[in-house]
Amino acid sequence: MASRYDLIIVGTGFAGAFFLMRYLERAPATARVLVLERGARDPKPWQLEHRRSSSIDPAQVFHNKTPEKVWFTSPGFGGNSKCWMAGATRMMPGDFQLRTRYGVGIDWPMTYDDLEAHYCTAEQVMLISGPADSPMPRSKPFPLPPHRFSDPDALLKRHFPDGWYQMATARASVPTPTRGVCCATGYCELCPVDAKFTVQNGLAFIYEDPRVTLQLNSEVDGVVTAGGMAAGVSYRQDGRQQQADAELVVLGASAMFNPHIMLRSGMTHALLGKRLHEQLPIDVVLDLKGVKSYNGSTILTGLGYLFYEGEHRRDHAACMIETRNSPFGYFMGALRSEEGRWNERMIIRFLFDDLPRDDNTVTVSRDDPRMAEAYFAGYSDYAERGASLVPKMIDKLAEALPIERVVDSLRGQTSAHIQGTVVMGNDPATSIVDRHLIHHQYRNLLVLGASAFPTASPAYPSVTISALSLWAADHLFGAKA
């Protein structure tokens, strides 16, 4: 007979962990929670020794039908928090209201103000470092002081005081009880000094709660439904097929695997698995005259909002700019060869929002249903129009920077953010989950994470994913009260 729980959560990344945290704060002492995670708990020493964040090869869990468009996923306890770059921006108020403000795209079914308090909580849990000034309204300061700019960032801030900011980042700028200070050596996906927030170092304690049973190596293959409700999930653990039942089922398996599980369960909706998207990244290397780079105190140091909010969004994508304070990683050879000028070079990423297309999809592989299959036809014309303006944007930056030449300007293979595929909205005909991430049809099924994002926003997604999980959990208890 299947075991019975109050709540089953699938996945231990940002989406599942922040939901569980808030649920445990509100739930009675008698609550029984089962968390199912497909991967193992790969400890940090193992990750460092093997130079990878997961013992599962991503090629074993999804098939990329369009390999020129890269998607990253890191299965296992903590999900992609193990390998994220820790850029921790909020979305801008306008990102939630593209249709109302600019006549394009889709409005999100909530506003920035609805999420603001949840943003603050997520930032507090992750101990985000960030500046005192901000391009968006904030009710609380960042928990930790900002990182030091690189010299080019400092020039940009001086020239564009309301357009350039220190990076909001989940890499500690000062020591915290659980994390060290960022060493800024550029080996950042695994963060050997554990300065970066991960579920493993920041939220592992919630999985020790006596109300919680965490089952690793448990791959969920379906939501079991009965009488128009979710009854539980089916899963494989150590090769054995099992089932667990619950009052409430929560999917937090990411925008790649939430639709995969739902499609395998026989769920149907015209949009299920569609609108897979992420930001369009353009990576630029600039040579500077007499200005030294790579001297900030973390890997991502600057955030540019010069081309983000504004009437241009009626015509083309908004852009957020990040500056990368290390020559390693994306650009091997990002050092100059001239004597004494090795670091008079700057690396910038321009990130453009996208209006998701129905022909970008996640489906179930016909050859092996255990594999998700990603297909990416392309970015929207809206995003492409924005990206075509990068040369003009560089001209604008040249007002503040002594740019000698543009060394490279390349389309990045990925911004490493998987979004869309189980979109939220108020109308069941045009969305799959409602504004509280509850499935329109199965009212005791929640589908968390960036799968719900109706549009891309140039911002990094994970703080918004976390805030949405807190918002969804709060609603659940508010609705019951």
Ligand SMILES: Cc1cc2nc3c(=O)[nH]c(=O)nc-3n(C[C@H](O)[C@H](O)[C@H](O)COP(=O)(O)OP(=O)(O)OC[C@H]3O[C@@H](n4cnc5c(N)ncnc54)[C@H](O)[C@@H]3O)c2cc1C
């Ligand atoms: C290299 C890299 C850099 C990034 N940098 C940033 C950044 O700087 N800022 C930012 O905001 N975001 C960044 N991201 C994106 C960020 O990591 C994701 O937005 C975030 O992890 C999504 O959280 P999630 O909980 O929805 O999904 P995930 O973190 O992917 O977690 C999903 C969990 O579900 C589990 N799972 C999946 N399928 C099943 C199944 N069938 N059964 C059981 N369990 C399952 C997985 O193993 C995983 O633990 C980066 C990502 C990568 C890969």
